[in-house]
Amino acid sequence: MSALPSLLAVASLPAEAGLNHYLLVSALLFAIGFFGVLLRKNTLVIYMCLELMLNASALAAVAFSRHNGTIDGLVLVFFIITVAAAEVAVGLAIIVALFRLRHTVQVEELTLLKN
Amino acid sequence: MADFLFYLFAFLTVLAAMGVVVNRNAVNAAMCLLLSFAGVAALFTMLDSGLLAFVFLLVYAGAVVVLFLFVVMLLDVQGGDPRKPYQPITAAAAGVALALLTTGLLSLAERGRLPGSVPAAAPGFKEFAARLFTTYLLPVEVTGFLLLIAMLGVVVLSKRLETRGAVK
Known part of the structure; x- marks a missing residue:
């Protein structure tokens, strides 16, 4: 319970936006994406939430890199964005192929591997 | 001024991300995703990474969201999620995730006093x-x-x- 006042201190954030603030936004984005993956049943929306989580990690990487003062983290995020584009294209192609096979995108009806 | 912009874009990003999760219509979810991407790109700009923000907007808002919308309309799945009860394992996973998130926020509040970012x-x-x-x-x-x-x-x-x- 002793942590409650400090949590309230985070809730009433100071005016200056520092590294902590960006990390907080990144954590919130990641958590929202994770809960989306857990709670949604449409494969396309689950994929969108995965992208949200990837964005959250990219935001954290940029914030840390700027805090570190080197350019290498930014270059890494550049590569992450490039690979993510390829990943989205392949994933959506897989979803379309799956839809052709089963005529549904609801995860609960995709039970091809069960038993 | 910069801090006001930070809060504006942070709230925009988080609210749009919530919109992705909450929306039952997949097209609306994709539109919220676009808004969230724009917010993240703005946060990149606030971190003085204009090139990354540009590339991010070009790739995500320009290509990824269009691809998502294209596939959503190609498959024509307007129905959204069926209102079925969740599996118990899903509830357990959500509980564990919520506990981990709370712990992370508490630890950030306790000892997360990192110095401010943005070197010169x-x-x-x-x-x-x-x-x-x-x-x-x-x-x-x-x-x-x-x-x-x-x-x-x-x-x-x-x-x-x-x-x-x-x-x-």
Whole structure:
């Protein structure tokens, strides 16, 4: 319970936006994406939430890199964005192929591997 | 002024991300995703990474969201989620995730007193390009090759192969 006042201190954030603030936004984005993956049943929306989580990690990487003062983290995020584009294209192609096979995108009806 | 902009874009990003999760219509979810991407790109700009923000907008808002919308409309799944009860394992996973998130926020509040970010000199385009074409030349080539392979893979996946009927 002793942590409650400090949590309230985070809730009433100071005016200056520092590294902590960006990390907080990144954590919130990641958590929202994770809960989306857990709670949604449409494969396309689950994929969108995965992208949200990837964005959250990219935001954290940029914030840390700027805090570190080197350019290498930014270059890494550049590569992450490039690979993510390829990943989205392949994933959506897989979803379309799956839809052709089963005529549904609801995860609960995709039970091809069960038993 | 910069801090006001930070809070504006942070709230925009988080609220739009919530919209992605909450919306039952997949098209509306994709639109909220676009808004969230724009917010993240604005946060990149606030971190003095204009080039990354530009690339991010170009790739995500320009290509990824359009691809999502295209597939949503191609598959024509307007119904949204069926209102079925969740599995118990899902509830357990959500509980564990909520506990972990609370712990993380508490630890951030307890000992997360990291110094403020933004050092004086942000790397410019010139330094970025020089680094990409000297130190990271091999990764650039490998990434280009990866994009080529991904393109070929998507073409193969989308092609209606005659032998696929045997899989059913």
